[in-house]
Amino acid sequence: MSDEERTSTMSTQTTIDQQHLFIGGAWVAPRGGHRIAVISASTEEPIGSVPEATNADVDAAVAAARRAFEDPTGWATWEPERRAATLERLADALDARGPQIARRVAQQNGMPIAIAEQTEAVFPGLLARYYAGLVRQLPEAEDRVGLLGGRIHVRRGPIGVVAAIVPWNFPQVLTMFKLAPALAAGCSVVVKPSPETVLDAQLLAEAIEESGIPEGVVSIVPAGREVGAYLVSHPGIDKVAFTGSTAAGRAIATACGGLLRPVTLELGGKSAAIVLDDADLASSVEELFGATLLNNGQTCFLGTRVLAPRERYDEVVVLLGALADGLVVGDALDPATQIGPLASARQRDRVEGYVATGRAEGGRVVAGGTPAAQDRGFFVRPTIFADVDNRATVSREEIFGPVLAVIPYDGVDDATTIANDSDYGLGGSVWTSDPERGQAVATRVQTGSIGINHFMLDPAAPFGGVKASGIGRELGPEGLAAYQQLQSIYHPPAPAA
Ligand code: NAD
Numbered sequence: 001m002s003d004e005e006r007t008s009t010m011s012t013q014t015t016i017d018q019q020h021l022f023i024g025g026a027w028v029a030p031r032g033g034h035r036i037a038v039i040s041a042s043t044e045e046p047i048g049s050v051p052e053a054t055n056a057d058v059d060a061a062v063a064a065a066r067r068a069f070e071d072p073t074g075w076a077t078w079e080p081e082r083r084a085a086t087l088e089r090l091a092d093a094l095d096a097r098g099p100q101i102a103r104r105v106a107q108q109n110g111m112p113i114a115i116a117e118q119t120e121a122v123f124p125g126l127l128a129r130y131y132a133g134l135v136r137q138l139p140e141a142e143d144r145v146g147l148l149g150g151r152i153h154v155r156r157g158p159i160g161v162v163a164a165i166v167p168w169n170f171p172q173v174l175t176m177f178k179l180a181p182a183l184a185a186g187c188s189v190v191v192k193p194s195p196e197t198v199l200d201a202q203l204l205a206e207a208i209e210e211s212g213i214p215e216g217v218v219s220i221v222p223a224g225r226e227v228g229a230y231l232v233s234h235p236g237i238d239k240v241a242f243t244g245s246t247a248a249g250r251a252i253a254t255a256c257g258g259l260l261r262p263v264t265l266e267l268g269g270k271s272a273a274i275v276l277d278d279a280d281l282a283s284s285v286e287e288l289f290g291a292t293l294l295n296n297g298q299t300c301f302l303g304t305r306v307l308a309p310r311e312r313y314d315e316v317v318v319l320l321g322a323l324a325d326g327l328v329v330g331d332a333l334d335p336a337t338q339i340g341p342l343a344s345a346r347q348r349d350r351v352e353g354y355v356a357t358g359r360a361e362g363g364r365v366v367a368g369g370t371p372a373a374q375d376r377g378f379f380v381r382p383t384i385f386a387d388v389d390n391r392a393t394v395s396r397e398e399i400f401g402p403v404l405a406v407i408p409y410d411g412v413d414d415a416t417t418i419a420n421d422s423d424y425g426l427g428g429s430v431w432t433s434d435p436e437r438g439q440a441v442a443t444r445v446q447t448g449s450i451g452i453n454h455f456m457l458d459p460a461a462p463f464g465g466v467k468a469s470g471i472g473r474e475l476g477p478e479g480l481a482a483y484q485q486l487q488s489i490y491h492p493p494a495p496a497a
Contacts, residue, residue: 015046015047015048015049016047016048016049016104016199016202017048017049018048018049018050018051018199018202019051020051021050021051021053021057021219021220021221021222022202022205022208022209022218022219022220023057023060023061023064023219023220023221024060024061024063024064024215024216024219025064025209025214025215025216025217025218025219026215027205028060030051030052030053030054030057031054031056031057031060032051032052032053032054032056032057034051034052034054035049035050035051035052036049036050036051036052036195036198036222036223037049038050038108038196038197038198038199040107040108040377041107041108041109041110041332041340041341041342041343041344041377041378042107042110042331042332042333042340042341042376042377043331043376043377044376044377044378047107047108047199048199050198050199050201050202050222051222052195052222052223052224052227053192053221053222053223053227054223054227055227055230057221057223058190058221058223058227058230058231058234059234060219061190061219061220061221062161062190062231062234062236062237063236064215064216064219065161065188065189065190065216065217065219065236066161066188066236067216068188068214068215068216068217069158069160069161069187069188069217071214074214074217075183075186075188075213075214075217076157076158076186076187076188077186078186080135080136080140081136083132083135083183083184083186084132084133084135084136084184085132086211086212086213087128087129087131087132087135087180087183087184087211088128088129088132089210089211089212090128090183090207090208090210090211090213091124091125091126091128091129091132092125092211093206093207093208093210093211094124094125094128094172094176094204094207095122095125096207097203097206097207098117098120098121098122098124098125099117099121100203101116101120101121101124101172101200101203102116102117102120102121103116103333104199104200104203105120105170105171105172105197105200106332106333106340107199107332107333108168108171108196108197108199108200108343109168109169109171109196109197109298109343110296110298110332110340110341110342110343110377110378111169111170111295111296111298111332111340112295112296112332112334112337112338112339112340113332113333113334113335113337114335114336114337114338115294115295116332119170119173119295120170120171120172120173120200123172123173123176123459124172124173124175124176124180124204126459127173127176127177127180127459128176128180128183130180130459130460131180131181131183131184131479131480132184134184134477134480135184135185135480138477138480140155140156140157140484141153141154141155141156142154146490146493148493149493149494150490150491150492150493151490151491152488152489152490152491153488153489153491154486154487154488154489155486155487155488155489156185156481156484156485156486157186157484157485157487158182158185158186158187158483158484158485159185159187159238159239159262159482159483159484159485160187160188160237160238160239160485161187161188161189161190161236161237161238161239162178162182162187162188162189162190162237162238162239162240162241162483163189163190163192163231163232163234163237163239163240163241164178164179164182164189164190164191164192164241165192165228165231165232165240165241165242165243165244165252166178166191166192166193166194166243166244167194167243167244167245168193168194168195168196168197168343169295169298169299169300169343169400170295170299171193171194171197171200171201172200172203172204174243174266175191175193175201175204177243177266177463177474177475177479178191178241178243178264178474179191179218181474181479181480181482181483182241182483183213183217183218184480184483185480185483185484187239187483188216188217188218189217189218189219190218190219190220190221190231190237191204191218191219191220191221192220192221192222192223192227192228192231193220193222194244195222195223195224196343196344197343198222201220201222204220205218205220225248228248229251229252229255232252232255232256233255233259237261238261238262239261239262239263239264239483240252240256240261240262240263240264241263241264241474241482242263242264242265242266243266243267243300244266244267245267245268245398246267246268246398246423246424246468246469249265249267249470252265253265253471263471263472264464264470264471264472264473264474264482265470265471265472266300266463266464266465266469266470266472266474267300267424267426267465267468267469267470268300268398268400268424268426268468268469269300269301269302269304269398269424269425269426269427269465269469270304270305270395270396270397270398270422270423270424271301271302271303271304271305271424271425271426271427271428271429271447271450272303272305272306272307272415272418272419272422272428272429272445273288273291273292273303273305273306273307273428273429273431274307274415274416274419274428274429274430274431274441274445275306275307275308275309275312275316275431276309276412276415276430276431276432276434276437276438276441277309277311277312278432278433278434278437279312279431279432279433280433281316281319281431282319284431284453284454285319285323287453287454287455288320288323288431289323289327289338290454290455290456291303291429291451291454291455292304292306292404293324293327293339293382293402293404296339296340296341296342296380296401296402297351297382297399297400297401297402297403298342298343298347298400298401300398300426300427300469301426301427301428301449301455301457302427302455303427303428303429303455304398304399304403304404304405305390305395305404305405305407305418305419305422306320306404306405306406306407307407307408307409307415307418307419308406308407308408308409309408309409309410309415310408310409310410313406313408316406317366317384317386317406318366320366320367320384320404320406321366321367321384321386322367324367324368324381324382324383324384324402324404325367325368325382327339327382329372329373329374329379329381329382330374331377339382339402340379341374341377341378341379341380342378342379342380342401343378344378345378347378347400347401348378348379348380348401350399350400350401351380351399351400351401351402351403352380354393354394354397354399354401354403355368355369355380355383355403357393357394358383358385358388358392358393358394358403358405361388361392361393361394362387362388362392363385363386363387363388363392363394363405364385364386364387364388365383365384365385366384366385366386367381367382367383367384368380368381368382368383368384368402368403369381369383380401380402380403381402382402382403383402383403383404384403384404384406385403385404385405385406386406388405388406388407389407389408390407390418390421390422392405395407396422396423398424412441415441416441416444416445419445419446419447420444420445420446422467423467423468424465424467424468424469425445425446425447425448425465425466425467425468425469426447426448426449426464426465426466426469426470427447427448427449427450427451427455427457428442428445428447428449428450428451428455429450429451429452429453429454429455430442430445430450430451430452430453431453432452432453435452435453438452438453439452446466446467447465447466447469448462448463448464448465448466448469448470448473449461449462449463449464457475458475459475459476460475460476461475461476462474462475462476462478462479463475463476463479
């Protein structure tokens with residue numbers, strides 16, 4: 001049994017009221033009395049609540065993680081094959097819960113269910129399987145002949161106890177970006193979900209229990225930023241992995257810097273979608289939507305600055321305006337919905353504030369920009385700004401909502417100069433009829449990842465940012481290396497015969 005989950009029916013919703021925290025491999029009573037209540041982003045009705053973890057719960061989680069990590073026969077010492085097989089059982093348990101995960105995420109943060117079913121439902125299992133395959137494939141140690149004649153045994157051991165702090169926009173996918181490679185490496189992990197999305201974390205805990213991962217290797221502490229900050233600086237933590245805003249990332253980097261604690265930071269973005277003069281945008285509308293507006297604009301890698309050649313500027317503006325006007329805005333649980341509500345009232349107000357600033361600075365609204373038709377839920381109409389340059393606030397700051405700025409450019413040099421004139425460098429895309437030309441332009445953009453005629457990150461390749469978009473990489477073999485510690489063991493040269 002996972003937790004004594006109580007479900008009750010309230011108006012049209014079923015609420016999930018969880019009584020215990022998953023700490024040290026067991027469902028335990030919380031040490032504090034506060035609860036985190038979650039409401040539906042689409043209806044504003046209550047959908048559930050969980051106990052809020054306190055610093056004392058974090059202490060218990062970290063202590064359990066340390067015990068598990070230091071156990072002489074524990075997870076960290078298991079043969080790669082045994083860890084891989086366990087990760088595959090975790091993948092099965094996550095896959096089995098995929099539809100439930102998708103539904104809970106959609107209810108909480110407003111992600112359209114059709115998108116949740118393609119991401120939150122499937123990526124977690126995919127990632128667990130991918131890293132199971134990698135630990136089987138990649139040796140955890142190798143012997144080298146030293147320059148001085150000795151033998152050197154070079155080990156890639158687990159880095160230790162990891163604090164994984166995740167945001168609400170893709171809660172399960174971004175948790176597994178950290179958990180899958182950390183577990184594959186042999187680490188123990190304390191996961192801190194964001195308060196907006198705590199209900200899906202319970203499903204992850206159930207899957208962990210079912211997989212046979214030993215007690216204490218994974219604990220989950222739902223809480224806000226203060227408890228998050230306590231976890232980051234906890235003396236029992238060896239590494240921090242964070243996804244979230246650049247502001248929080250700076251605070252975490254400062255704490256980790258003082259402690260000389262390794263940290264991976266996946267932060268905000270303001271990426272450029274560069275439309276080249278030979279682009280056939282009309283036949284790439286679906287890909288363009290995925291690269292610029294996915295998940296109601298609440299996706300860190302989106303190309304929210306669309307750079308259009310001046311001679312095709314009007315045409316691109318009209319096409320984007322028609323795209324935005326044609327999107328189905330509605331309840332996140334409706335399979336036809338393309339744009340759901342934003343995750344919270346705070347997020348909606350923030351995005352509406354940016355739309356007002358965009359107008360005040362002289363931007364021309366060609367789609368959206370007016371209050372949403374829905375009388376409840378945190379909806380914002382997809383909004384396109386034309387006649388803005390790269391200095392406008394809507395071109396410089398991460399809005400994290402369905403708002404695009406279309407900026408004209410003169411020639412490819414100008415396009416890459418504008419693309420690179422940003423505090424951020426996370427994603428981006430190039431649109432062209434000539435993929436080789438697109439790739440040549442892509443290499444000139446200062447960014448951690450970029451797509452040609454689409455953008456979809458792939459678990460096999462490193463993902464992360466440059467500049468204010470972060471430090472370090474997740475995914476790919478590089479994502480596994482981020483949870484490994486190198487150790488060189490020197491053996492002396494053999495004595496001369
Ligand atoms: P946020 O930074 O406010 O919160 C993210 C998480 O960090 C939450 O769990 C929060 O409780 C915790 N937190 C906040 N301050 C903390 C601190 N000082 N110490 C420890 N924990 C702290 O961000 P958000 O509003 O939840 O998420 C949206 C942001 O995340 C956007 O800016 C977006 O671009 C970014 N994001 C980046 C990526 C990426 O891969 N680069 C992916 C998704 C989201």
